Amino acid sequence: MANVGIETTQNVRINFQLASVGERISASLLDLLFLFVVYMIVMLFAGLLGEGFVWLMLFMIPLFFYSLLFEVFMNGQTPGKKILKIKVSTADGSAPSFSNYLIRWMFRLVDISLTYGICGILCIVIGEKGQRLGDILAKTTVIKTKRKVSIENTILVDIPDNYELVFSESKNINEKDLPLFKKVIAQIETLEDPVEKLQFGLRARKNVMEQLGIKTEMQPLQFFKTLIVDYNLIHRDR
Structure with missing residues (x-):
């Protein structure tokens, strides 16, 4: 995957490596696995407590806002992104705001849900900054955070x-x-x-x-x- 140049607050341009399509898909699959495990635990408790519908509704609410909540409170990462060592960043290098996260989350409906991910993948592959439609409108992208530590x-x-x-x-x-x-x-x-x-x-x-x-x-x-x-x-x- 290509690099993206980011201007720091000291006006120094630093290149970061963009997350690949495969890494982003893998992160999403890991998030689905995480949600499945949580769902099974919720259903287990629901069966024991006899309030299956109530517990299911309580689970569906955070599920709907899953990526938005995690990216806001985990500095641009969901559990899947954290494991794959990738994160959401703004195109200019500043810390994403809530509005940045909100816009890219809202357009998951077009990028992923309604088009089965095809729209998002095509935009990422065709574009120069690895952006799906939601990223373009939110002025964000997804970069790698892996670094060799010494x-x-x-x-x-x-x-x-x-x-x-x-x-x-x-x-x-x-x-x-x-x-x-x-x-x-x-x-x-x-x-x-x-x-x-x-x-x-x-x-x-x-x-x-x-x-x-x-x-x-x-x-x-x-x-x-x-x-x-x-x-x-x-x-x-x-």
């Missing part, structure tokens, strides 16, 4: 012996910016076209330099790695 993917790094602080402005770095710096480093190292790599790195460096008030000609890759080490040094000594 010391290189955390905000903690080893500090070289006798390392001295390079940028005093690093004290102004917000901890929330560290994962962004990691993503920028990863993308610079991933890009194969030297021109594209340089342009991306310079744009990212310029935005962060302006944000922190830093002036330097340091190469972008080394610049972001230095910021992370500086941050760790400052907070280690506190």
Whole structure:
């Protein structure tokens, strides 16, 4: 599946891998399995308590709003999406609002229910951003959240012996910016076209330099790695 470029609040464009049609279908099947298990438990209790119809109605109400409720309260994920490590994201990278989730949920009727999923699948396959009709109208898409976790993917790094602080402005770095710096480093190292790599790195460096008030000609890759080490040094000594 293709990637989608998302602009962060620091005006740095980061590419995320779109969830494939297979992953989205698999997530939906897992959700159906989850609902089936819950249904069987409800029917078991209904049989024991002798109020089958009442319990069935109580089950049908949350069932109707299943995907909407889970995506709102689980940061864009249903149980199936969480297992498959995919989630709903807005096309511009900001956190989806309730209205975003509501619009894409409402159009499940067209994308999935009335067309047996054919409309949704065709839109996802044909479109460039992996969007079904509901996603297009809600300005959302579904991306992968899987990442390899190691010391290189955390905000903690080893500090070289006798390392001295390079940028005093690093004290102004917000901890929330560290994962962004990691993503920028990863993308610079991933890009194969030297021109594209340089342009991306310079744009990212310029935005962060302006944000922190830093002036330097340091190469972008080394610049972001230095910021992370500086941050760790400052907070280690506190």
